[in-house]
Amino acid sequence: MTEPKPRRARSRRRLRRTIEATYEEPETATGSTQVPVIPRKAPTFAFKAVGQYEGLVLYVERWKKHLDNFVETYTTLGVDGLRRQFRDELSSYRAPDDVYKYSAFQAHPDKNRYMDVVCLDDTRVRLTLNVPPCTDYIHANWIKFEGHDKVFIATQAPLDNTIEDFWRMVFQEGCPHIVNLTRVESEGKFMIYTVEVLPEGYSNSNFVKVLHMTSWPDRGLPMSGRHVLRLIRQVSGDKLDNGPIVMHCSAGIG
Numbered sequence: 329m330t331e332p333k334p335r336r337a338r339s340r341r342r343l344r345r346t347i348e349a350t351y352e353e354p355e356t357a358t359g360s361t362q363v364p365v366i367p368r369k370a371p372t373f374a375f376k377a378v379g380q381y382e383g384l385v386l387y388v389e390r391w392k393k394h395l396d397n398f399v400e401t402y403t404t405l406g407v408d409g410l411r412r413q414f415r416d417e418l419s420s421y422r423a424p425d426d427v428y429k430y431s432a433f434q435a436h437p438d439k440n441r442y443m444d445v446v447c448l449d450d451t452r453v454r455l456t457l458n459v460p461p462c463t464d465y466i467h468a469n470w471i472k473f474e475g476h477d478k479v480f481i482a483t484q485a486p487l488d489n490t491i492e493d494f495w496r497m498v499f500q501e502g503c504p505h506i507v508n509l510t511r512v513e514s515e516g517k518f519m520i521y522t523v524e525v526l527p528e529g530y531s532n533s534n535f536v537k538v539l540h541m542t543s544w545p546d547r548g549l550p551m552s553g554r555h556v557l558r559l560i561r562q563v564s565g566d567k568l569d570n571g572p573i574v575m576h577c578s579a580g581i582g
Contacts, residue, residue, distance in 0.1 A: 390475070436465045439493070441484045441578065453481055455493065457500045457527065466493045470572075479572040485510055499525045499534055502571040505563055508540040509577040539563065544577065 402410065430446040437443065445467075453468040467490070468483035481501065485508075486494040498506065526533035541559055563573065 432465045433467070436463065439465060439487065439490050440467050441487060445484070453483075453497055453501070455496055455500060457496045462493070462496070466490065466497055468497060468574075481572050481574045483574060483576045485576050485578050495525055496527070498536060498574060499527055499530075502534060503536060503574045504571050505573045506536055506538045507559070507563065507573060507575045508538060509544040509575065510540075 405413065427450060429449045432449055432452060433440060433447040440447070447467045447469060451469045451471075453466055453470060455462070455464045455466055466483065468481050471480040471482055481497070481503070483494070483497075497503075522535055522537050524533050524535055539559060539562060541555065
Protein backbone atom coordinates (compact mmCIF):
# COMPACT_ATOMS: atom_id res chain seq x y z
CA MET A 329 0.00 0.00 0.00
CA THR A 330 1.54 3.32 -1.08
CA GLU A 331 1.55 6.32 1.19
CA PRO A 332 -0.52 9.30 0.00
CA LYS A 333 1.51 12.12 -1.43
CA PRO A 334 1.51 15.36 0.57
CA ARG A 335 -0.82 17.99 -0.86
CA ARG A 336 0.75 21.08 -2.31
CA ALA A 337 -0.08 24.60 -1.24
CA ARG A 338 -2.31 25.27 -4.22
CA SER A 339 -3.76 28.49 -2.89
CA ARG A 340 -0.39 30.24 -2.90
CA ARG A 341 0.37 29.17 -6.48
CA ARG A 342 -3.07 30.22 -7.62
CA LEU A 343 -2.62 33.65 -6.05
CA ARG A 344 0.74 34.09 -7.75
CA ARG A 345 -0.65 33.16 -11.16
CA THR A 346 -3.49 35.62 -10.73
CA ILE A 347 -1.13 38.48 -9.95
CA GLU A 348 1.12 37.67 -12.90
CA ALA A 349 -1.84 37.46 -15.27
CA THR A 350 -3.55 40.64 -14.23
CA TYR A 351 -0.73 43.06 -13.49
CA GLU A 352 1.62 44.48 -16.13
CA GLU A 353 4.14 47.21 -15.46
CA PRO A 354 4.03 50.02 -18.03
CA GLU A 355 7.10 50.52 -20.15
CA THR A 356 8.69 53.90 -20.86
CA ALA A 357 10.26 54.96 -24.14
CA THR A 358 13.65 53.65 -23.00
CA GLY A 359 12.29 50.21 -22.26
CA SER A 360 12.61 50.49 -18.47
CA THR A 361 9.67 50.02 -16.18
CA GLN A 362 8.25 52.44 -13.68
CA VAL A 363 5.42 52.23 -11.20
CA PRO A 364 2.79 54.93 -11.82
CA VAL A 365 2.21 57.25 -8.90
CA ILE A 366 -1.50 57.75 -8.15
CA PRO A 367 -2.10 60.84 -6.01
CA ARG A 368 -4.27 60.15 -3.00
CA LYS A 369 -7.30 62.30 -2.45
CA ALA A 370 -9.16 62.61 0.80
CA PRO A 371 -12.63 61.08 0.55
CA THR A 372 -15.51 63.49 0.57
CA PHE A 373 -19.06 62.79 1.62
CA ALA A 374 -22.07 64.84 0.64
CA PHE A 375 -25.82 64.47 0.80
CA LYS A 376 -27.74 64.75 -2.44
CA ALA A 377 -31.26 65.99 -2.00
CA VAL A 378 -33.76 64.71 -4.54
CA GLY A 379 -37.31 65.99 -4.69
CA GLN A 380 -39.40 65.24 -1.63
CA TYR A 381 -36.39 63.98 0.36
CA GLU A 382 -34.73 67.40 0.52
CA GLY A 383 -36.47 68.10 3.82
CA LEU A 384 -35.16 64.84 5.27
CA VAL A 385 -31.59 65.71 4.27
CA LEU A 386 -31.81 69.09 5.97
CA TYR A 387 -33.33 67.41 9.01
CA VAL A 388 -30.42 64.94 9.25
CA GLU A 389 -27.79 67.66 8.83
CA ARG A 390 -29.40 69.82 11.50
CA TRP A 391 -29.65 66.95 13.96
CA LYS A 392 -26.03 65.99 13.34
CA LYS A 393 -25.02 69.35 14.81
CA HIS A 394 -27.29 68.76 17.81
CA LEU A 395 -25.79 65.32 18.38
CA ASP A 396 -22.23 66.67 18.16
CA ASN A 397 -23.07 69.31 20.77
CA PHE A 398 -24.79 66.70 22.94
CA VAL A 399 -21.76 64.40 22.92
CA GLU A 400 -19.37 67.25 23.70
CA THR A 401 -21.53 68.60 26.55
CA TYR A 402 -22.12 65.32 28.35
CA THR A 403 -18.62 64.02 27.83
CA THR A 404 -17.44 67.12 29.67
CA LEU A 405 -20.02 66.63 32.45
CA GLY A 406 -19.02 63.06 33.17
CA VAL A 407 -20.93 60.56 35.31
CA ASP A 408 -20.95 62.72 38.44
CA GLY A 409 -22.20 65.71 36.48
CA LEU A 410 -25.04 63.65 35.00
CA ARG A 411 -26.08 62.50 38.46
CA ARG A 412 -26.12 66.08 39.77
CA GLN A 413 -28.12 67.27 36.78
CA PHE A 414 -30.73 64.56 37.26
CA ARG A 415 -30.99 65.24 40.99
CA ASP A 416 -31.28 69.02 40.63
CA GLU A 417 -33.33 69.39 37.45
CA LEU A 418 -35.06 66.21 36.31
CA SER A 419 -36.03 64.09 39.31
CA SER A 420 -38.88 66.43 40.29
CA TYR A 421 -40.32 66.78 36.75
CA ARG A 422 -43.89 65.66 36.19
CA ALA A 423 -45.49 65.49 32.74
CA PRO A 424 -48.55 67.76 32.24
CA ASP A 425 -51.76 65.85 32.82
CA ASP A 426 -53.60 67.62 29.99
CA VAL A 427 -51.07 66.47 27.38
CA TYR A 428 -50.33 62.87 28.32
CA LYS A 429 -53.85 61.55 28.72
CA TYR A 430 -54.91 58.16 27.39
CA SER A 431 -58.60 57.91 28.23
CA ALA A 432 -59.50 56.15 24.95
CA PHE A 433 -56.83 53.55 25.68
CA GLN A 434 -58.33 52.94 29.11
CA ALA A 435 -61.86 52.73 27.68
CA HIS A 436 -60.96 49.92 25.24
CA PRO A 437 -58.80 47.40 27.16
CA ASP A 438 -59.85 44.58 24.82
CA LYS A 439 -58.29 46.42 21.84
CA ASN A 440 -54.84 46.81 23.44
CA ARG A 441 -52.14 44.18 23.16
CA TYR A 442 -50.16 45.40 26.18
CA MET A 443 -51.58 47.40 29.07
CA ASP A 444 -48.22 49.06 29.81
CA VAL A 445 -47.92 50.49 26.26
CA VAL A 446 -50.42 53.34 26.23
CA CYS A 447 -51.93 55.16 23.25
CA LEU A 448 -52.03 58.92 23.85
CA ASP A 449 -55.22 60.85 23.15
CA ASP A 450 -53.30 63.79 21.71
CA THR A 451 -51.61 61.84 18.89
CA ARG A 452 -53.82 58.79 18.35
CA VAL A 453 -55.35 58.00 14.95
CA ARG A 454 -59.11 58.53 15.07
CA LEU A 455 -61.16 56.26 12.84
CA THR A 456 -64.08 57.78 10.96
CA LEU A 457 -65.01 54.95 8.60
CA ASN A 458 -68.15 53.07 9.72
CA VAL A 459 -68.44 55.09 12.93
CA PRO A 460 -70.98 54.27 14.26
CA PRO A 461 -71.60 51.38 14.71
CA CYS A 462 -67.84 50.78 15.02
CA THR A 463 -65.73 52.78 17.46
CA ASP A 464 -63.15 55.39 16.49
CA TYR A 465 -60.38 53.75 18.56
CA ILE A 466 -57.33 51.87 17.36
CA HIS A 467 -53.99 51.55 19.13
CA ALA A 468 -52.12 53.72 16.61
CA ASN A 469 -50.34 57.07 16.82
CA TRP A 470 -49.23 59.70 14.33
CA ILE A 471 -45.48 60.36 14.05
CA LYS A 472 -44.31 63.58 12.42
CA PHE A 473 -40.81 65.03 12.07
CA GLU A 474 -39.96 68.71 11.97
CA GLY A 475 -38.81 69.77 8.51
CA HIS A 476 -39.98 66.54 6.88
CA ASP A 477 -43.29 66.17 5.06
CA LYS A 478 -43.51 62.39 5.34
CA VAL A 479 -45.93 61.18 8.01
CA PHE A 480 -45.90 57.79 9.72
CA ILE A 481 -48.38 55.76 11.75
CA ALA A 482 -46.98 53.52 14.50
CA THR A 483 -49.39 50.80 15.56
CA GLN A 484 -49.46 47.48 17.34
CA ALA A 485 -49.81 44.19 15.50
CA PRO A 486 -53.53 43.56 14.99
CA LEU A 487 -55.41 41.34 17.43
CA ASP A 488 -58.16 38.98 16.34
CA ASN A 489 -60.76 41.58 17.30
CA THR A 490 -58.89 44.58 15.80
CA ILE A 491 -58.04 43.28 12.31
CA GLU A 492 -61.06 45.07 10.87
CA ASP A 493 -60.04 48.29 12.64
CA PHE A 494 -56.54 47.98 11.18
CA TRP A 495 -57.76 47.76 7.58
CA ARG A 496 -60.30 50.52 8.18
CA MET A 497 -57.40 52.76 9.17
CA VAL A 498 -55.29 51.76 6.15
CA PHE A 499 -58.15 52.52 3.75
CA GLN A 500 -59.24 55.72 5.53
CA GLU A 501 -55.77 57.28 5.51
CA GLY A 502 -54.81 56.06 2.02
CA CYS A 503 -51.66 54.30 3.24
CA PRO A 504 -49.47 53.08 0.34
CA HIS A 505 -47.11 50.96 2.49
CA ILE A 506 -47.32 48.74 5.54
CA VAL A 507 -43.95 47.90 7.14
CA ASN A 508 -44.23 44.81 9.33
CA LEU A 509 -41.39 44.38 11.85
CA THR A 510 -42.36 41.08 13.46
CA ARG A 511 -40.15 38.02 13.55
CA VAL A 512 -41.42 34.87 11.84
CA GLU A 513 -39.88 31.64 10.59
CA SER A 514 -38.88 32.35 7.01
CA GLU A 515 -35.97 31.53 4.72
CA GLY A 516 -35.64 35.10 3.47
CA LYS A 517 -35.17 38.47 5.14
CA PHE A 518 -38.12 40.11 3.37
CA MET A 519 -41.55 39.13 2.21
CA ILE A 520 -43.15 41.67 -0.14
CA TYR A 521 -46.68 41.41 -1.40
CA THR A 522 -49.47 43.71 -2.55
CA VAL A 523 -53.04 43.62 -1.26
CA GLU A 524 -56.19 45.36 -2.45
CA VAL A 525 -58.29 47.04 0.24
CA LEU A 526 -61.98 47.47 -0.64
CA PRO A 527 -64.42 48.01 2.24
CA GLU A 528 -67.99 46.84 1.84
CA GLY A 529 -70.13 49.49 0.18
CA TYR A 530 -67.21 51.26 -1.56
CA SER A 531 -66.42 51.14 -5.28
CA ASN A 532 -62.86 52.52 -5.23
CA SER A 533 -60.16 50.28 -3.78
CA ASN A 534 -56.66 51.03 -2.49
CA PHE A 535 -53.59 48.99 -3.36
CA VAL A 536 -51.15 48.61 -0.49
CA LYS A 537 -47.65 47.15 -0.59
CA VAL A 538 -46.78 45.15 2.53
CA LEU A 539 -43.08 44.83 3.38
CA HIS A 540 -42.44 42.22 6.05
CA MET A 541 -38.97 42.24 7.62
CA THR A 542 -38.97 38.71 8.97
CA SER A 543 -35.61 38.92 10.78
CA TRP A 544 -36.55 41.76 13.15
CA PRO A 545 -36.07 40.43 16.73
CA ASP A 546 -38.84 40.81 19.28
CA ARG A 547 -37.97 43.38 21.98
CA GLY A 548 -34.71 44.24 20.27
CA LEU A 549 -32.94 45.56 17.18
CA PRO A 550 -31.20 43.82 14.26
CA MET A 551 -27.49 43.18 14.76
CA SER A 552 -26.73 44.65 11.33
CA GLY A 553 -28.16 47.74 9.69
CA ARG A 554 -27.76 46.35 6.18
CA HIS A 555 -31.25 44.90 5.96
CA VAL A 556 -32.76 48.05 7.46
CA LEU A 557 -31.12 50.14 4.73
CA ARG A 558 -32.49 47.77 2.10
CA LEU A 559 -35.93 48.18 3.62
CA ILE A 560 -35.65 51.99 3.48
CA ARG A 561 -34.55 51.89 -0.16
CA GLN A 562 -37.43 49.58 -1.02
CA VAL A 563 -40.00 51.93 0.51
CA SER A 564 -38.50 55.18 -0.78
CA GLY A 565 -38.06 53.80 -4.30
CA ASP A 566 -41.74 53.01 -4.82
CA LYS A 567 -43.81 55.52 -6.78
CA LEU A 568 -47.04 54.91 -4.94
CA ASP A 569 -49.38 57.50 -3.48
CA ASN A 570 -47.72 59.82 -1.00
CA GLY A 571 -49.81 58.77 1.99
CA PRO A 572 -48.69 57.92 5.53
CA ILE A 573 -46.59 54.79 6.00
CA VAL A 574 -47.94 52.32 8.56
CA MET A 575 -45.26 50.67 10.68
CA HIS A 576 -45.93 48.02 13.27
CA CYS A 577 -44.12 45.47 15.35
CA SER A 578 -45.79 43.54 18.14
CA ALA A 579 -46.34 46.42 20.55
CA GLY A 580 -46.16 49.36 18.14
CA ILE A 581 -43.16 51.02 19.79
CA GLY A 582 -40.29 49.31 17.93
